[in-house]
Amino acid sequence: AQSVTQLDSQVPVFEEAPVELRCNYSSSVSVYLFWYVQYPNQGLQLLLKYLSGSTLVKGINGFEAEFNKSQTSFHLRKPSVHISDTAEYFCAVSESVGNEKLTFGTGTRLTIIP
């Protein structure tokens, strides 16, 4: 069965500093990987996704993630964060070709310090 681990439940970062949010997954087959963002009191928005091809994936709002099969990781990065990036970030994995079911990590709360 697939699983996702987000080791950091909270990450405080100064404004304009770089950030990396970690995501590791477990699966016995090929996977598809997603990052979602949840702003306060809102639903989830898709940030980016990896299905195949280039291991470096670019998403919205200047975020990018790199799929590393050997380390079973899909870490999210941004070179310079802004106050508006304050949110909770969820990594998710799917094993099925049609992405029928997603398994989510427990989330990382990113707090930007002015």
Place this chain on the structure above:
Amino acid sequence: DAGITQSPRHKVTETGTPVTLRCHQTENHRYMYWYRQDPGHGLRLIHYSYGVKDTDKGEVSDGYSVSRSKTEDFLLTLESATSSQTSVYFCAIRKGQGARGETQYFGPGTRLLVL
């Protein structure tokens, strides 16, 4: 905008009361999902549907039932609400181009408090 609405957006109910949450989509997508979100657990799948009258259980289906009589509507029912079902409930649809491109998009959520 994923074209998903959820109703009600907020609800307070008492233990033992039946509750039904509605998810409505405007784009006729085949797959629809119900998740619950709880601190420290992320999102967990309750039930999902892959067509009218076609549903299957997710990770945390105990105490919940679903129905889908029309493509656009997916209902989640708590037959007898318990305090452990206090949560935020999200509906999602799956859409995209081709099987490998399909991605889930989420509704705004329903906050349910069971007293």
